[in-house]
Amino acid sequence: MKRDGMRMWRHCLLSGVAAWLATVAPAEAFIAYVSNEKSNTVTVIDTNTWTVTKTIKVGQRPRGIEFTRDAKFVFVAVGDDDSIQVIDVAKQEVVDTLPSGPDPELFALDAEGKILYVANENDNTVTIIDVEKRTRLGDIQVGVEPEGMAISPDGKTLINTSETTNMAHFIDTATRQIVANVLVDPRPRYVEFKSDNSEVWISSEIGGTVSILDPAKRVVIDKISFNIPGLRSEAIQPVGIGMTKDGKTAFVALGPANRVAVIDTATRKVTKYLLVGQRVWHMAFTPDEKYLMVTNGVSNDVSVIDVTAQKVIKTIQVGELPWGITIAAP
Amino acid sequence: MVRWLVAAVVLCIAATPVRATEATEIGIGYLARAGIKQKLSLVELPAENDGMAGARLAVEDNNTTGKFLNQRFTLEEVRLKDGDDVAKAATALAARNGSIIADLPADDLLKAADALRDRGTLLLNAGAIDDRLREQDCRANIIHVAPTRSMLADALAQYLVWKQWKRWLFVVGSHEQDKLFADALRRAATRFGAKIVQERVFEDTGGARRTDSGVTLIQRQMPTFTQQAPAYDVLVAADESEVFAAYLPYRTWDPRPVAGSAGLVPTSWHAAQDQWGAIQIQNRFLKLNLRPMTALDMQAWTAARMIGEAASRTKSGDPKAISDFLKGPDFSMAAFKGRRLTLRDWNLQLRQPILLVDGRMVVSVSPQEGFLHQVSELDTLGVDRPETKCRL
Numbered sequence: 001m002k003r004d005g006m007r008m009w010r011h012c013l014l015s016g017v018a019a020w021l022a023t024v025a026p027a028e029a030f031i032a033y034v035s036n037e038k039s040n041t042v043t044v045i046d047t048n049t050w051t052v053t054k055t056i057k058v059g060q061r062p063r064g065i066e067f068t069r070d071a072k073f074v075f076v077a078v079g080d081d082d083s084i085q086v087i088d089v090a091k092q093e094v095v096d097t098l099p100s101g102p103d104p105e106l107f108a109l110d111a112e113g114k115i116l117y118v119a120n121e122n123d124n125t126v127t128i129i130d131v132e133k134r135t136r137l138g139d140i141q142v143g144v145e146p147e148g149m150a151i152s153p154d155g156k157t158l159i160n161t162s163e164t165t166n167m168a169h170f171i172d173t174a175t176r177q178i179v180a181n182v183l184v185d186p187r188p189r190y191v192e193f194k195s196d197n198s199e200v201w202i203s204s205e206i207g208g209t210v211s212i213l214d215p216a217k218r219v220v221i222d223k224i225s226f227n228i229p230g231l232r233s234e235a236i237q238p239v240g241i242g243m244t245k246d247g248k249t250a251f252v253a254l255g256p257a258n259r260v261a262v263i264d265t266a267t268r269k270v271t272k273y274l275l276v277g278q279r280v281w282h283m284a285f286t287p288d289e290k291y292l293m294v295t296n297g298v299s300n301d302v303s304v305i306d307v308t309a310q311k312v313i314k315t316i317q318v319g320e321l322p323w324g325i326t327i328a329a330p
Numbered sequence: 331m332v333r334w335l336v337a338a339v340v341l342c343i344a345a346t347p348v349r350a351t352e353a354t355e356i357g358i359g360y361l362a363r364a365g366i367k368q369k370l371s372l373v374e375l376p377a378e379n380d381g382m383a384g385a386r387l388a389v390e391d392n393n394t395t396g397k398f399l400n401q402r403f404t405l406e407e408v409r410l411k412d413g414d415d416v417a418k419a420a421t422a423l424a425a426r427n428g429s430i431i432a433d434l435p436a437d438d439l440l441k442a443a444d445a446l447r448d449r450g451t452l453l454l455n456a457g458a459i460d461d462r463l464r465e466q467d468c469r470a471n472i473i474h475v476a477p478t479r480s481m482l483a484d485a486l487a488q489y490l491v492w493k494q495w496k497r498w499l500f501v502v503g504s505h506e507q508d509k510l511f512a513d514a515l516r517r518a519a520t521r522f523g524a525k526i527v528q529e530r531v532f533e534d535t536g537g538a539r540r541t542d543s544g545v546t547l548i549q550r551q552m553p554t555f556t557q558q559a560p561a562y563d564v565l566v567a568a569d570e571s572e573v574f575a576a577y578l579p580y581r582t583w584d585p586r587p588v589a590g591s592a593g594l595v596p597t598s599w600h601a602a603q604d605q606w607g608a609i610q611i612q613n614r615f616l617k618l619n620l621r622p623m624t625a626l627d628m629q630a631w632t633a634a635r636m637i638g639e640a641a642s643r644t645k646s647g648d649p650k651a652i653s654d655f656l657k658g659p660d661f662s663m664a665a666f667k668g669r670r671l672t673l674r675d676w677n678l679q680l681r682q683p684i685l686l687v688d689g690r691m692v693v694s695v696s697p698q699e700g701f702l703h704q705v706s707e708l709d710t711l712g713v714d715r716p717e718t719k720c721r722l
Binding site (some may be wrong): 103121122124141143144145162163164165166167169178181182186187205206207208232233234237256 | 391394397398399446505607613614640642643662663664668669670702703706707709
């Protein structure tokens with residue numbers, strides 16, 4: 001009896017410790033890659049410890065950054081070198097270069113990870129690149145200063161925004177032809193599809209708004225404005241957008257307003273403004289959507305937002321003028 | 331016989347859209363005086379196409395957008411020679427173009443505006459910085475894209491005050507426009523709490539800007555001119571006529587920085603501006619015109635882009651629709667200045683940040699942090715609504 005009791009106790013304690021460990025330790029650790037526009041580097045962050053584990057030297061003016069689908073490589077657009085560099089995640093160094101047009105800024109990868117669509121700011125084109133063959137498949141003429149890029153969840157439509165033309169160009173990915181052009185507010189920067197393909201959100205940096213488009217009808221159906229007490233409207237400049245997979249909550253980075261707006265997508269109302277670093281630019285969720293990381297250009301750091309609590313929990317110093325961010329499981 | 335020089339007739343830039351329906355043609359005129367303004371520095375001598383080159387780039391940009399909306403923009407340039415009748419030239423240009431970008435002296439601009447009043451042609455002032463054109467002499471058919479002297483002066487004063495350089499030694503040229511800039515700077519000093527410790531006039535006694543041994547002479551002249559000044563932080567010079575200010579840096583009796591017409595200069599644009607996506611327009615401009623982009627180029631680019639913006643928003647080439655949109659509450663534009671540009675509805679002046687440059691770099695951009703305003707911080711620059719003398 002006594003011995004059995006002891007065993008039971010021990011068993012009980014052990015499983016208790018195991019359970020406790022399970023709740024405290026993160027289920028999975030991810031790595032975040034941050035492009036630092038001014039320092040020509042990419043910072044690697046371990047989301048388990050929230051520490052910088054490596055700084056990788058890249059080409060000039062790195063901005064758009066994204067993991068490949070298998071998370072083995074990271075593409076980073078180095079605008080002043082007119083190319084896209086390929087970082088090997090295992091080696092943590094640049095191993096290859098993709099051909100792009102002049103001054104690539106943002107790009108979108110198709111679902112299979114085989115075709116890369118690149119916005120080339122300097123010559124009003126979107127360049128199509130075959131990732132495996134490392135060749136250029138063609139160009140699509142768009143408006144002045146192409147920037148934002150996103151592919152619809154069904155893969156059929158690519159949307160590119162042009163900053164000076166102020167349009168969202170709907171491109172058929174099969175024919176590679178523009179099928180519609182929709183005017184939005186000045187300096188459209190970023191495009192985000194709702195995961196069910198029912199809406200497209202486009203931020204207008206200078207217009208100070210987010211336009212919501214119906215991707216089927218290709219028209220603007222609503223517009224979100226931002227109002228922060230004590231801030232002049234000119235300081236509110238929406239850029240990066242992140243939306244949870246369930247489509248219920250959206251986060252919008254407001255640039256020099258130093259805040260991220262939290263939006264209830266059902267009511268399309270801002271429910272909260274989260275104070276982050278200076279000139280907040282782009283963002284990425286951890287794959288489990290527990291955290292959202294945003295880049296703060298002027299304060300040279302990244303803020304970590306707890307998605308459920310809607311709170312900033314951490315700030316991590318990175319390189320100079322952090323611009324883009326991408327996160328994956330290593 | 332009107333004797334004006336038609337330098338370039340119609341520039342149909344960018345590929346014309348191949349569509350079944352005829353594209354809407356939107357004509358933009360460009361009216362300016364022939365000849366270039368003299369500068370002390372050889373590297374600052376403006377090109378023959380100063381201003382026009384910016385308008386040309388904007389028409390290319392407009393046409394790229396126009397492809398998607400079936401709109402085609404054209405640009406027609408007219409250069410006036412001495413003695414040409416500006417009213418006649420403007421009227422002739424208005425017969426073919428719904429709006430005209432003007433780089434004209436104040437009196438010429440008013441003559442053009444009054445000649446076009448009943449036609450409904452919109453004038454976009456890209457060159458004249460005179461405050462009176464936005465105040466007592468304002469016109470309902472002129473939109474002012476160029477900043478005013480008071481906006482430039484306020485932009486500089488805000489920075490000097492922020493820098494705690496509040497004691498100014500003030501040197502003013504002897505020409506009319508130097509005095510106007512001096513008035514604006516005096517007003518700015520009072521508004522933002524700087525003190526003019528002494529004012530001196532630099533008389534223009536004539537003579538060539540370029541001589542073989544000029545430097546030797548200037549090196550003796552400038553220290554003498556600036557000696558025995560009361561204690562001061564910065565020398566502020568008002569010399570729009572380009573007679574002396576550029577000679578001051580490194581030659582003052584006391585080792586002090588120079589600002590105003592030389593040294594740290596307020597301007598709407600500079601070839602060194604690379605923030606807020608500006609590198610893109612600098613690259614586009616360089617590619618098209620093979621030279622750096624000046625303030626006048628930017629002002630003309632902005633003017634022509636405003637027409638393009640209004641045409642795409644209203645989906646119309648109708649001059650009245652374009653003019654109404656620009657004057658209405660929905661107009662705002664991006665112009666690589668880090669914030670949206672809008673119009674002051676009381677005098678049709680474009681609100682804009684002002685760059686402070688040293689010739690090679692952008693040192694700062696005003697309005698400065700801490701200069702607050704209840705409507706727009708951009709309205710801390712220049713004459714504000716409560717002070718305006720304009721009745722449109």
